[in-house]
Amino acid sequence: MPLLYHWVGKNYRRDLDWGAGYHLNQSNPLLHEISLGDSLWAFTRTTTGRYVLATELVVRAKTRNPRGFRYGPYRVWGDLKRSRYFRTKGQPDISELIRRLSVKASAAVIGRSFQGQAAVRRLTPADHHLLLDYARYLPLESRARLLPEEELEARIHLGDPDAISRLITTEAPGIAEERRRYLFEQVPRRNPHVQELRMLYEGMCQLCEWNPKSLYRRDLCEAHHIHWLSRGGDDALHNMVLICPNHHRAIHRTDAPFDWADTSFVFPRNREPVKISRHALQAK
Numbered sequence: 001m002p003l004l005y006h007w008v009g010k011n012y013r014r015d016l017d018w019g020a021g022y023h024l025n026q027s028n029p030l031l032h033e034i035s036l037g038d039s040l041w042a043f044t045r046t047t048t049g050r051y052v053l054a055t056e057l058v059v060r061a062k063t064r065n066p067r068g069f070r071y072g073p074y075r076v077w078g079d080l081k082r083s084r085y086f087r088t089k090g091q092p093d094i095s096e097l098i099r100r101l102s103v104k105a106s107a108a109v110i111g112r113s114f115q116g117q118a119a120v121r122r123l124t125p126a127d128h129h130l131l132l133d134y135a136r137y138l139p140l141e142s143r144a145r146l147l148p149e150e151e152l153e154a155r156i157h158l159g160d161p162d163a164i165s166r167l168i169t170t171e172a173p174g175i176a177e178e179r180r181r182y183l184f185e186q187v188p189r190r191n192p193h194v195q196e197l198r199m200l201y202e203g204m205c206q207l208c209e210w211n212p213k214s215l216y217r218r219d220l221c222e223a224h225h226i227h228w229l230s231r232g233g234d235d236a237l238h239n240m241v242l243i244c245p246n247h248h249r250a251i252h253r254t255d256a257p258f259d260w261a262d263t264s265f266v267f268p269r270n271r272e273p274v275k276i277s278r279h280a281l282q283a284k
Contacts, residue, residue: 003031003119004103006114007054009045018232020144022057022083022256025065025139027072028117030067032062040076041123041131043094051110053135058082064261074239077257085144086135097134100127101127146230193235194223197242197279205244205263206276212244222248223266226258227284238282241274 005024015021024031024040034040036059044054057078065073079196095110103121105113114121123131198221203213205221212220223240225245227233245253247265256265260283264273 001034001127002123003034003040004101004123004131005031005040005100006111006119007042007044009047011044011127012044012054012109013047015232016141017144018086019228019246020141020146020229021231022078022080022146022229023075024057025069025071025075025214026117026229028120028121029073029074029213030091030117030120030122031074031076033122034059034062034076034128036060038060039131040078041128043098044088045111046088050091050093052088053086053094053112053138055086055137056131058167060255061257061266062264063257065261066260067258069283077255080255085141086132087139087141091138094134097130101130103127115262150266157174158161186232188274193237196237197240200278201242201276204242204276205247206241206273206274207243207247209275216273224248224251233284239284241281247272 005026007024025041026077030039038059040055040057040059041053042055042057043051053077057076060079061077061078063075067073098105098110102124103113105232107113110174113138137150147152162170198219201221202211203219203221212218221242221244224243225233225235226239228242229235233239250267251265253269256267258264259266259271262273263277263281264271
């Protein structure tokens with residue numbers, strides 16, 4: 001069952017400015033009725049007042065947020081290879097197309113029909129195909145390209161601003177200047193968080209409890225950002241866990257999201273919970 005979502009303009013723009021998240025949150029449980037592989041279409045309002053098509057997230061995972069999360073308890077994650085952010089600049093207003101869909105949207109200003117829990121609506125297969133046809137020739141948003149998270153984390157942990165600068169310049173994802181400054185200047189200075197984690201967990205992996213220090217007298221476990229830096233996450237202790245290199249590679253290579261319902265990473269065929277927890281984690 002595909003869905004249509006009204007993405008508040010300022011939230012959509014912030015998502016792009018700080019690193020496209022490829023996920024959406026809602027308080028309405030309808031968001032989790034979508035099947036894996038179905039499309040969550042989102043439209044938004046530009047600063048000039050036009051309503052335009054923003055994204056198609058082809059859903060690959062559904063997770064829960066912690067109790068009291070400001071954007072609601074339900075979250076869906078888009079497949080990075082199949083999902084799309086569309087360039088909104090120059091796009092025509094989509095209001096009349098939305099009125100042709102099976103959703104009820106009779107308000108004079110289309111967004112007023114999609115407020116509160118009504119922000120997410122069911123679509124029919126015919127609605128989905130109309131949106132597919134409409135989006136066929138829309139240009140993609142260049143700022144939605146992601147930096148390679150695994151490489152970004154490695155360079156940050158080295159505390160080398162020049163290495164981070166080279167990566168951002170090479171990849172040229174079109175990130176906003178605010179995010180660029182954060183990655184260039186602030187993040188490398190906060191490398192001590194890795195040592196804090198290693199001391200807190202005595203070098204042990206929080207997932208599998210592997211303890212390289214007891215075997216090899218070396219710190220081999222690595223810090224992982226739960227909300228990826230390339231998607232707007234903070235380089236802060238509350239957004240980090242200490243995990244072994246095998247788990248770290250697996251999370252990045254499978255794009256495993258974090259589910260706050262049971263504090264687990266969601267892999268394609270299994271879930272792996274955080275077994276050791278000695279510091280507070282915080283969702284964003």
